[in-house]
Amino acid sequence: MDVSIVTREAYAEAFRAVTGRPLVKLTQPNGRPDSEIVFEMLAINGIVASDEHLPRFLDALAAAFGARRRRLAKEGRMMAGARDALKAVARLDGVVQSVLTGTIKSNAAHKLAAFGLDRYVDIEIGGYGEEVYPKATLLQVAQGRAGRRHGTVFDGRNTVLIGDSARDVQAARIAGASMIGVASGRSLPAELHEAGADVVLPDLSNSSEVVAAVASLTSPARGAGRFPAGR
Known part of the structure; x- marks a missing residue:
């Protein structure tokens, strides 16, 4: 989903709350976590970060974003097919779905x-x-959290990451998980293939394709569940 307008406003408010100064220079998320973005944002705006800056900034960011939550659906947009894809994958036997995101x-x-x-x-x-x-x-x-909650092992045999960037593919490869690349975000299909995605879809609009991809990349008979994690 894209809620960039609200996110930028929340970052600006949090920056002022923590530093007492207006935010002048923005940084690009590029799939990075909020913790990394905060440090770069402080640096490019001339603030020398201390150990206290990150927790204070993240608390302020949570408050600023939460205050704007009622605007998200109106001013943001959801990726085409996202709801139907999640709903369809949830029907697969043994599936546990969660999110892996740079957002707090x-x-x-x-x-x-x-x-x-x-x-x-x-x-x-x-x-x-x-x-x-x-x-x-x-x-x-x-994966460890899912395993403790559901009493099973989630590993490369039954975990698939769904994401839209080459960076997501690299994370899946390093962690030993399967990867479904969705070419509706920051990376082109060729980039996702080159990075090593197991399956590349143009978008999430065909929920049957998403279900088939998840099913083909997980093996519930070898683990006790499946763990699709989406960005």
């Missing part, structure tokens, strides 16, 4: 709820932007 947990929850997607995912086992891990490690952290 509270803001990710607001985004999902605004578009009615929260009912299809287990937010508690996901990986989020306040956790200072590389994305590949964050995927492994999420």
Whole structure:
């Protein structure tokens, strides 16, 4: 989903709240976690970051974004087919769905709820932007959370990441998970293939294709569940 207008406003408000100065220079997310974006944003605006800056900034960002949550559905947009794809994959036997995102947990929850997607995912086992891990490690952290919650092992045999960038593909490869690349975001189909995606879809509009891809890349007979994690 794209809620960039609200996100930019929330970042600007959080920056002022933490530094006492207006935000002048913006940085591009490019699939990076909020924790990394915060440090770069402080640096390019002439603020020398201390250990206290990150937790204060993330708290302020959560408050600023939460105050604007009612605008998300009106001013943002959901990727075509996203709801139907999540709903369809949820019907697969043994599926556990969550999110792996650079957005901090509270803001990710607001985004999902605004578009009615929260009912299809287990937010508690996901990986989020306040956790200072590389994305590949964050995927492994999420697998561990899913395993403890559901009493089974989630690993490369039964985990598939769905994302729209070559960086997502690289994270899946490092973590040993399967990867479905969706060419409706930052990367072209050729880039996703070259990065090593197992399956590349043009978008999520054909939920049958998404279900078939997830089913082909997971093996519930070898693990006790399947763990599709989407961005």
